[in-house]
Every structure is written in structure tokens, then in C-alpha cells.
Amino acid sequence: MDIRRDPVTQSWVVTGYRENLAEPGGVCPLCSSLAGQPPASLSGPEQGPGQVRVIPHTDPIYRAESGLERKAEGIYDKMARAGAHEIIVETPQHDRPMSRFSDEEIEQVLWAAAQRIAELKKDPRFKYVTVFKNQGLLAGEEWPHAHSQLTATTFVPRRVKYELRSARQWFQEKDRCVFCDIVRQEEKSGQRIVDVQGEYYALCPYASRVPYEIWVLHRRHNHAFEHPRPGAKRRNLAALLGRTLRRLEKFAPAFHMVIHTAPNSLSRKGEMAGYWKTLADDYHWHIEILPIVQPRSLSYGIKEVYVNPVLPEQAAEFLRGLDATS
Ligand SMILES: [Zn+2]
Numbered sequence: 408m409d410i411r412r413d414p415v416t417q418s419w420v421v422t423g424y425r426e427n428l429a430e431p432g433g434v435c436p437l438c439s440s441l442a443g444q445p446p447a448s449l450s451g452p453e454q455g456p457g458q459v460r461v462i463p464h465t466d467p468i469y470r471a472e473s474g475l476e477r478k479a480e481g482i483y484d485k486m487a488r489a490g491a492h493e494i495i496v497e498t499p500q501h502d503r504p505m506s507r508f509s510d511e512e513i514e515q516v517l518w519a520a521a522q523r524i525a526e527l528k529k530d531p532r533f534k535y536v537t538v539f540k541n542q543g544l545l546a547g548e549e550w551p552h553a554h555s556q557l558t559a560t561t562f563v564p565r566r567v568k569y570e571l572r573s574a575r576q577w578f579q580e581k582d583r584c585v586f587c588d589i590v591r592q593e594e595k596s597g598q599r600i601v602d603v604q605g606e607y608y609a610l611c612p613y614a615s616r617v618p619y620e621i622w623v624l625h626r627r628h629n630h631a632f633e634h635p636r637p638g639a640k641r642r643n644l645a646a647l648l649g650r651t652l653r654r655l656e657k658f659a660p661a662f663h664m665v666i667h668t669a670p671n672s673l674s675r676k677g678e679m680a681g682y683w684k685t686l687a688d689d690y691h692w693h694i695e696i697l698p699i700v701q702p703r704s705l706s707y708g709i710k711e712v713y714v715n716p717v718l719p720e721q722a723a724e725f726l727r728g729l730d731a732t733s
Pocket residue numbers: 435436437438500501552
């Protein structure tokens with residue numbers, strides 16, 4: 408298995424990794440009753456249905472023990488699998504999706520993600536920490552047991568790099584954060600807002616890539632998800648996420664969810680050199696949710712141009728009309 412760089416787009420691509428999908432009916436490696444569990448890098452509270460544990464991935468793409476060396480192959484560039492790959496086991500209960508969690512339990516998952524991102528960012532080798540959740544077979548979920556995954560990589564993933572570049576450019580031109588500008592315009596028009604809780608918004612982005620795409624943002628500026636602003640009530644974010652997932656569950660069999668936070672500003676070499684000076688002002692953490700409602704959405708990652716049959720304004724109206732309480 409290699410991580411290779413496409414010299415044309417400069418994207419890093421993991422090649423030769425076969426996802427170790429659970430055998431149907433096999434033993435669930437995320438059930439904590441299983442003997443020989445690897446020690447958790449984080450766990451809390453002590454016990455109960457709201458317990459969240461963070462454990463190493465059973466078949467990691469990235470490994471802490473891999474060297475950092477990059478190797479040239481003629482004009483090409485590849486690197487070792489250095490990094491970290493962990494699983495956030497969101498509940499000890501095998502068959503309870505996140506949409507059924509209490510607000511407090513979702514807040515606990517957000518807390519665990521933030522703790523691990525902050526911890527892994529102490530290592531200057533890691534340029535980026537990603538937390539994502541694939542729920543449902545169509546989204547490529549590895550186990551049915553509620554979980555998220557966390558990867559720390561020695562490169563910044565392509566989509567985030569694009570966002571960082573655009574956010575920096577927007578800031579250079581207007582002296583404002585693009586995400587703050589989005590929130591201001593959306594709260595004024597209200598058309599694409601799905602739900603609000605405290606200072607958190609769930610909205611269908613103006614140029615949604617897939618039907619019913621949702622972004623969750625805090626209306627106050629902050630670049631790093633793992634360091635909440637003083638007074639940022641994460642319980643509100645948890646409540647909003649819970650309601651959003653309950654809406655989605657009514658019609659979408661699967662979804663991808665990813666936390667986009669700032670890259671590691673301890674790492675100021677190479678591709679990161681230009682970002683960090685205005686990073687805290689120009690970038691704004693957010694959560695992206697990409698539901699899968701039809702087979703053709705599956706190809707969203709490889710499309711050159713996204714073709715979305717549902718207008719985001721109509722999507723938001725539809726989503727607002729769904730019962731988010733059950
Ligand atoms: Zn399980």
C-alpha cells in the first residue's frame with residue numbers, strides 16, 4: 408500500500424488499501440464486551456449508555472510507527488503511511504444509531520472528537536486531522552455499530568486544501584471570513600436554513616453538491632472545532648445535529664458526515680507555509696453532511712461537475728417540514 412501524489416492535481420491518493428468490511432453475522436469488534444479489546448486512547452464517562460471510547464482502527468490506513476520518508480519514483484512522489492487512524496465508538500450499545508442518542512450523548516461524541524483532534528495536533532508531523540462518519544451500507548460504513556473515524560495525516564486532504572485556499576483569497580480581498588459571510592446572508596434570506604439552535608445553524612448550501620446536502624455552522628467566527636469559543640454551547644450543536652439526523656433518517660438510507668477544522672498550525676512547512684498567518688481569521692470550522700438518496704449520488708466524489716437534481720431552497724423547505732423529534 409502506498410500514498411501517491413498525482414503530479415497534475417497534487418492530490419494524495421491512498422492506493423492498495425482494501426477496506427476490511429465486517430462479515431455479516433460476525434463478531435462486532437466495536438462491542439466493548441469483546442475480550443482482548445485494544446486499550447482506548449480516550450474514554451468517558453466511566454460507564455453507561457453514553458460512554459464513548461476511542462480505539463485504534465483494526466486495519467489502519469495510517470500508522471504511527473511508519474517513517475515519514477517521501478520517496479521519488481522518477482517524476483512521481485510517494486510517502487509512507489505515517490499518521491494515525493482511530494475509531495470513535497460512539498456508544499457501547501450495538502444497535503443504536505446517533506440519531507437515537509440524547510443531546511448529552513451526542514455532545515459527548517463531539518467532546519471526544521475535539522479532544523483527540525487537539526491531542527493529535529500536538530504532533531507537528533501531522534498536518535491535518537479529519538473526523539468523519541459513514542453511516543449506512545451505501546456510504547461504505549465498516550460496521551453497523553455507531554462509530555466515527557479519525558485520521559491524522561502528514562498532508563492536507565484535497566477538499567480542505569481547496570477550502571483553505573479560497574478562504575484565504577476571500578479574506579485577502581474582503582477582509583472577512585467567507586463562512587461568516589455565508590451565515591449572514593443565509594440568516595437574512597432564511598430560504599436555505601433548515602434549523603437553528605442557539606447560535607448554530609443547519610442549512611442547505613447555495614451550491615449543494617448532492618440532494619439535501621447540509622452544513623452545520625456556528626454563527627460566530629472560530630477556525631478550530633477542537634477549541635470552542637468561550638460560551639459556545641456545544642449542547643446546542645449536539646441538539647441540532649440530533650434533529651438533523653432524525654430528519655435525514657426519514658428518507659436517506661445513508662450519509663457521510665465530516666468535520667472540517669483548521670489544519671495544524673504547528674506545521675508551517677511546505678504547503679502550509681502561506682496559510683497560517685491569516686488562518687485564524689480566514690477559516691471557520693463547520694460540519695458537512697452529504698446524504699445518499701439515490702445510487703447516482705454515489706459517484707459524487709469523482710464527478711468533474713456535480714449535477715444535483717434538487718434545488719437547495721426546495722431541499723431546505725422539505726427538511727424543515729419533517730418531524731425532527733422522533
Ligand atoms: Zn457492536
